[in-house]
Amino acid sequence: MARTLTLHTETVQSWLFLSRLHILSHLVVVFSLFYYRLIRDTTTPTLPWIFLTTAEFILSMLWFFNQAFRWRPVSRSVKLENLPLDANLPRLDIFICTLDPEKEPTIDVMETIISAIAMDYPPNKLAVYLSDDGGCPVTLYGIKEASEFAKVWLPFCNKYGIKSRTPKVFFSSTGEDDHQFIRTREFREEQEEIKAKYEEMQNNVQKFGSEPQNIRLVNDRPARIEIINEEEKTPLVVYVCRERRPSLPHKFKGGALNTLLRVSGILSNGGYVLVVDCDMFCNDPSSAKQAMCFFLDPHTSNSISFVQFPQMFYNLSNKDIYDNQSRTAFKTMWQGMDGLRGPGLSGSGNYLNRTCLLFGGPNEKDDYLVDALNYFGKSTMLIESLKTIRGHHQTTKNNIPTRDEILREAQLLASSSYETNTKWGTQVGFSYVILLESTVTGYFLHSRGWRSAYLYPKRPCFLGCAPTDIKEGMLQLVKWLSELCLLGISKYSPFTYGFSTMPFFHALTFCFLATSSLYSIVFIIYGILPQICFFQGIPVFPKVTDPWFAVFAFLYIATQIQHLIEVLSGGGSVRMWWDEQRIWILKSVTSIFAIIEAMKKGLGLKKRRISLSNKALEKESVKKYEEGRFNFEGAAMYMSPMVVLLIVNIVSFFGGLWRLLKVKDFEEMFGQLFLLSYIIVLSYPIVEGILTMKSKSG
Numbered sequence: 001m002a003r004t005l006t007l008h009t010e011t012v013q014s015w016l017f018l019s020r021l022h023i024l025s026h027l028v029v030v031f032s033l034f035y036y037r038l039i040r041d042t043t044t045p046t047l048p049w050i051f052l053t054t055a056e057f058i059l060s061m062l063w064f065f066n067q068a069f070r071w072r073p074v075s076r077s078v079k080l081e082n083l084p085l086d087a088n089l090p091r092l093d094i095f096i097c098t099l100d101p102e103k104e105p106t107i108d109v110m111e112t113i114i115s116a117i118a119m120d121y122p123p124n125k126l127a128v129y130l131s132d133d134g135g136c137p138v139t140l141y142g143i144k145e146a147s148e149f150a151k152v153w154l155p156f157c158n159k160y161g162i163k164s165r166t167p168k169v170f171f172s173s174t175g176e177d178d179h180q181f182i183r184t185r186e187f188r189e190e191q192e193e194i195k196a197k198y199e200e201m202q203n204n205v206q207k208f209g210s211e212p213q214n215i216r217l218v219n220d221r222p223a224r225i226e227i228i229n230e231e232e233k234t235p236l237v238v239y240v241c242r243e244r245r246p247s248l249p250h251k252f253k254g255g256a257l258n259t260l261l262r263v264s265g266i267l268s269n270g271g272y273v274l275v276v277d278c279d280m281f282c283n284d285p286s287s288a289k290q291a292m293c294f295f296l297d298p299h300t301s302n303s304i305s306f307v308q309f310p311q312m313f314y315n316l317s318n319k320d321i322y323d324n325q326s327r328t329a330f331k332t333m334w335q336g337m338d339g340l341r342g343p344g345l346s347g348s349g350n351y352l353n354r355t356c357l358l359f360g361g362p363n364e365k366d367d368y369l370v371d372a373l374n375y376f377g378k379s380t381m382l383i384e385s386l387k388t389i390r391g392h393h394q395t396t397k398n399n400i401p402t403r404d405e406i407l408r409e410a411q412l413l414a415s416s417s418y419e420t421n422t423k424w425g426t427q428v429g430f431s432y433v434i435l436l437e438s439t440v441t442g443y444f445l446h447s448r449g450w451r452s453a454y455l456y457p458k459r460p461c462f463l464g465c466a467p468t469d470i471k472e473g474m475l476q477l478v479k480w481l482s483e484l485c486l487l488g489i490s491k492y493s494p495f496t497y498g499f500s501t502m503p504f505f506h507a508l509t510f511c512f513l514a515t516s517s518l519y520s521i522v523f524i525i526y527g528i529l530p531q532i533c534f535f536q537g538i539p540v541f542p543k544v545t546d547p548w549f550a551v552f553a554f555l556y557i558a559t560q561i562q563h564l565i566e567v568l569s570g571g572g573s574v575r576m577w578w579d580e581q582r583i584w585i586l587k588s589v590t591s592i593f594a595i596i597e598a599m600k601k602g603l604g605l606k607k608r609r610i611s612l613s614n615k616a617l618e619k620e621s622v623k624k625y626e627e628g629r630f631n632f633e634g635a636a637m638y639m640s641p642m643v644v645l646l647i648v649n650i651v652s653f654f655g656g657l658w659r660l661l662k663v664k665d666f667e668e669m670f671g672q673l674f675l676l677s678y679i680i681v682l683s684y685p686i687v688e689g690i691l692t693m694k695s696k697s698g
């Protein structure tokens with residue numbers, strides 16, 4: 001089933017009927033499970049019964065929300081050949097955010113900048129902005145060097161039609177596939193020359209960054225905006241460092257992006273913006289044109305607010321024991337949402353329509369502009385730029401501001417107090433409601449009636465660096481899930497606000513996002529209670545010969561099959577299916593910390609802040625990750641619930657087995673015996689990881 005439009009095609013998953021049938025039959029069996037628990041279950045003692053029924057209820061609820069992602073998955077492709085000529089393309093501004101050169105090495109940030117400047121897009125319509133939230137001298141130095149290098153790099157790429165335009169990829173072994181067919185002497189010579197320049201640039205930055213005062217974060221500073229490159233026929237490059245005062249809130253990345261929206265508004269005012277994190281680079285220079293296939297298609301141009309590309313990673317090992325690729329999110333979930341009203345916003349690798357961020361819903365006319373001061377703040381220059389973007393004609397044609405005036409205004413727009421008494425962060429720009437600015441901004445765009453599109457081309461358009469040990473992964477998980485919990489209980493909860501503003505199924509997907517940390521409660525109950533009961537000889541599931549046992553067996557097997565099909569159809573292996581279950585359970589158990597953290601933040605016991613993920617990888621952890629061995633270094637706290645769970649499982653298994661062999665109540669205990677064996681076999685690599693960690697430190 002495919003729907004073909006002028007510039008793109010939508011294909012609905014072909015086995016939709018079967019998968020819906022699966023969902024419906026599963027639902028019927030879920031109801032019979034509750035029938036059993038509430039009416040027929042006479043053997044389970046009260047206390048275990050209460051806990052297990054609660055766990056089963058939460059699990060079923062999450063299962064139900066989760067099916068919304070399976071209701072109508074689609075995939076998309078674009079028709080670049082039908083795109084208007086370069087001269088008729090709209091302006092595009094690229095936003096790159098960085099904060100701390102120690103966690104985000106400047107030489108990597110420069111790769112991001114160069115890959116953005118080298119985007120295959122008319123250079124006079126392209127602008128690249130770097131937001132430096134750390135105010136570090138090395139970052140300013142880095143962007144200057146990167147911009148200089150791009151001046152030789154871009155012509156070289158254009159001349160030879162290079163596709164891998166991130167220098168570090170081009171000069172690596174993977175990049176060689178790209179240029180193996182241009183082995184002329186001229187090419188080789190030029191390549192050598194450029195390589196020398198590239199290495200010189202890296203040395204310069206490394207040298208500059210070796211001075212401690214150049215990599216120190218400056219947290220008390222005025223705004224600083226510099227135009228790094230404005231030569232004709234090359235993209236505009238701008239450095240933006242907003243004002244920061246320790247006593248004033250800065251709203252993290254959301255605040256940085258809103259500053260960029262304003263500053264770029266008066267400088268280039270691109271109709272579309274691309275956000276890339278500094279830990280990613282643009283891996284396919286055609287991604288901008290691919291995104292334009294949605295924004296410029298007459299059928300979708302009025303409804304699509306953003307185009308999301310998957311976040312993919314270049315440093316995944318083929319074992320990927322931690323599921324760092326987040327297959328479930330970027331394949332199953334986002335494609336599922338795409339068939340409803342569109343994927344969520346994931347923060348990096350997304351093209352956004354500027355007006356959708358600034359002017360409310362698709363049906364709002366120019367209400368915001370009527371009350372511009374109140375919505376957008378006091379900058380007349382900004383308001384003029386907003387009018388232009390809305391298609392109004394310039395009213396003050398005769399006094400075009402000078403370059404200095406523009407820079408002075410930009411300074412004002414980047415000041416800490418600019419947003420006071422305006423609608424920035426609430427109705428205008430990126431949202432501050434939770435610190436996961438991407439997800440919540442996407443959520444609001446959808447709730448205002450916008451759609452989005454998800455594009456998953458064969459060649460990854462954006463590649464990033466994934467954490468290689470569990471500590472970083474867990475930190476990230478807890479920070480995301482705790483913020484999502486807070487969304488769940490806020491006045492914008494998907495359960496209230498979401499259902500009242502979005503279509504039913506789409507709202508369900510956000511309910512899932514907001515509540516998925518509840519899996520921890522399910523797994524903690526299911527990982528302790530049946531085990532203790534097994535030890536003591538108390539059955540909590542029906543006898544294996546009882547027809548009601550089939551209900552439990554069906555739900556377990558059906559879920560496994562659904563998961564297996566999803567993994568295999570996405571090109572994964574049986575091994576991946578098995579490994580994903582392990583890490584899913586581990587992450588689910590750990591998400592109990594997200595609930596605790598959300599409670600602390602909600603009650604005001606903890607300051608709301610969001611920590612920066614570390615991208616500077618350590619050799620040791622990279623090695624372990626590549627070998628597929630678990631590395632829990634530094635994650636003792638996050639692992640503790642899982643360790644307790646595993647100990648309970650192992651002790652109950654052997655203790656209970658001993659009892660079972662004596663009493664021989666095999667029929668009653670089969671369900672529990674199976675559950676325990678499954679958990680132990682599945683978690684064996686974790687046990688191994690814990691033991692090797694102990695022996696090393698002991």
Ligand SMILES: O=c1ccn([C@@H]2O[C@H](COP(=O)(O)OP(=O)(O)O[C@H]3O[C@H](CO)[C@@H](O)[C@H](O)[C@H]3O)[C@@H](O)[C@H]2O)c(=O)[nH]1
Nearest residue numbers: 097098099133252253256277278347348436437438612613
């Ligand atoms: O005060 C801040 C904090 C972060 N950043 C930048 O924001 C980006 C994302 O930060 P990171 O620590 O890498 O967050 P992750 O947890 O890896 O990122 C995921 O989650 C974030 C929160 O929703 C999204 O913004 C990201 O795009 C998404 O990849 C990076 O470029 C940072 O430099 C800032 O500019 N200012």
Ligand SMILES: [Mn+2]
Nearest residue numbers: 277279464613
């Ligand atoms: Mn990141």
